[in-house]
Amino acid sequence: MSIKRHSSRSAAAEVFAALGDETRLLLLAKLCEGRRPSIAELTEGTKLTRQAVTKHLRVLEKAQIVHARRAGRERLFDLDPVPIWEMKEYLESVGNAWEGALGRLKMFVESEKS
Numbered sequence: 001m002s003i004k005r006h007s008s009r010s011a012a013a014e015v016f017a018a019l020g021d022e023t024r025l026l027l028l029a030k031l032c033e034g035r036r037p038s039i040a041e042l043t044e045g046t047k048l049t050r051q052a053v054t055k056h057l058r059v060l061e062k063a064q065i066v067h068a069r070r071a072g073r074e075r076l077f078d079l080d081p082v083p084i085w086e087m088k089e090y091l092e093s094v095g096n097a098w099e100g101a102l103g104r105l106k107m108f109v110e111s112e113k114s
Contacts, residue, residue: 018063
């Protein structure tokens with residue numbers, strides 16, 4: 001049950017916390033469209049202010065899920081799916097461990113009934 005790039009628990013917690021907000025999930029969905037949007041583009045079609053979007057993007061950047069780069073006067077944002085894949089793998093390994101433990105418990109309970 002290892003977490004590759006996000007080897008520390010606090011780094012993993014940052015990724016989970018970043019993904020635990022509805023607004024940030026909305027921003028991630030926009031970033032999944034394949035282009036590198038600006039803050040203005042990420043704000044379009046929402047009731048969010050640019051300041052609010054910037055705040056949420058900072059959380060995603062801190063968790064290394066999003067990276068910004070300058071293009072003239074604008075900052076364009078890219079999604080880095082690696083931290084999300086790593087968390088998915090981690091959750092799958094935890095799930096597998098629990099399934100194994102529950103299977104052993106079931107076998108124990110059934111053997112005690114006999």
